[in-house]
Amino acid sequence: MPPDDTALLAFRYAQPNITPLFGREQIRLHNGQTSAYSLELRWNSRLRLLRDAEKQLHRAQRLRAVGYAIIVVFALLTGFSLYVAPVTAGWLFIAQVTLLLMTMGFLPFILLFSKECRRHRDKLSRKFYESNHEVEYTDDALILINRSTYTAVTQVSLTER
Numbered sequence: 487m488p489p490d491d492t493a494l495l496a497f498r499y500a501q502p503n504i505t506p507l508f509g510r511e512q513i514r515l516h517n518g519q520t521s522a523y524s525l526e527l528r529w530n531s532r533l534r535l536l537r538d539a540e541k542q543l544h545r546a547q548r549l550r551a552v553g554y555a556i557i558v559v560f561a562l563l564t565g566f567s568l569y570v571a572p573v574t575a576g577w578l579f580i581a582q583v584t585l586l587l588m589t590m591g592f593l594p595f596i597l598l599f600s601k602e603c604r605r606h607r608d609k610l611s612r613k614f615y616e617s618n619h620e621v622e623y624t625d626d627a628l629i630l631i632n633r634s635t636y637t638a639v640t641q642v643s644l645t646e647r
Contacts, residue, residue, distance in 0.1 A: 526639070526640050529630055529639055529640045530640055530642055532610075532613075532614070533621070533628050533630055533640065533641075533642040534642055535610055536607070536610045536611065536614070536621060536628065537628055537642055537644060539603070539606050539607040539610050540607055542603050542606075542607075543600075543603040543604055543606075543607050545603075546596070546599050546600040546603040546604075547600060549596055549599070549600070550596050550597065550600050553589055553592065553593050553596050554593075556585065556586070556589045557586065557589050557590060557593070560582050560583075560585055560586040560589070561586060563582055564579070564582050564583055564586060567579055567582070614630070618632065618633050618634055619631065619632055619633060619639065620633050626643060626644055626645065627641045627642060627643050627644055628641060628642045628644065629641040
């Protein structure tokens, strides 16, 4: 009696990690084949990405605030120098106007950079929300909380590099 080919094919198709065409293992991203340690490492790396995005956003906001402060201060100084008799040297007046115009020229790029940093941070934060997790910001760490059980999954220190 010849061997039953359908039984052999059914056996090959029944194996969950083998593709039927080439017999190679399928790559799964998360379906239970990862250990708790590797899952914690993955969450830690994602939290570090969020922490770095948050730091970049704070830098962009500080840069934007400095740009606004420079514009306000030098606009007031320039207006004061134009309104009152010239009390500053000519080169200082030209430096003030030049710095004011340069800052006003760079301000749109600073605003775009700030907006891009916010978009990136929000995108990363949204991924946590979609995976039913919540990130809590404390004074010294980011804590990842599973929203279904309200347990802390892992945490990343804010001060580490």
